């Protein structure tokens with residue numbers, strides 16, 4: 001038995017308990033209705049500070065992206081390497097089954113055959129078999145004037161349709177501006193925007209690319225993008241949890 005196992009189990013249980021403590025009926029209804037849902041206070045302020053501080057620890061990351069160099073916006077982010085920090089890994093594992101149930105319902109309504117396994121390990125095994133083996137959880141850092149252009153986090157043929165972003169900084173204290181924004185492109189209609197109000201430690205779950213919307217004549221499919229408006233002052237950190245690995 002590995003000496004670290006009891007501690008890991010403790011963290012995994014704690015993540016499961018705190019994720020399970022949220023009202024998933026309401027969250028699923030918000031995801032169905034708006035394509036996003038907020039889990040308030042998923043992390044404590046201290047946990048947020050601890051995770052944000054990892055940003056400067058090179059050893060945790062596999063790559064470092066300067067958004068301006070790629071036309072992605074302005075600011076920077078880093079993809080974690082495996083093994084992920086315990087809290088990041090256990091939150092991702094604990095969030096997945098609830099989101100998979102929403103994702104399976106969405107696929108049925110969109111006439112998609114794909115169904116997602118109930119456990120994240122089984123979904124990752126499918127990604128790995130398809131050659132998508134690189135971890136996608138990331139830490140983002142924005143300073144004054146930085147922003148994240150509207151985008152979709154697709155990294156290969158396999159894409160889990162929901163993802164989660166956790167705000168690690170406190171609006172009004174650590175930074176101003178920098179709102180989390182989602183747009184929904186509706187077929188033959190004008191696009192709709194949502195600005196999601198988040199406090200430090202809040203998580204937003206949202207659709208990665210498509211979701212079904214209930215119309216008068218059945219469901220239709222909308223195309224979503226997400227991004228961050230310009231940070232006006234201070235520094236803003238986010239933890240992004242994406243459930244598919246990258247090719």
Ligand SMILES: O=C(O)CCC(=O)C(=O)O
Pocket residue numbers: 140148153164165180226227228237238239240241
């Ligand atoms: O910084 C944010 O709030 C957005 C981060 C993001 O694009 C992501 O987690 O995929």
Ligand SMILES: [Fe+2]
Pocket residue numbers: 151152153226240
């Ligand atoms: Fe993103």
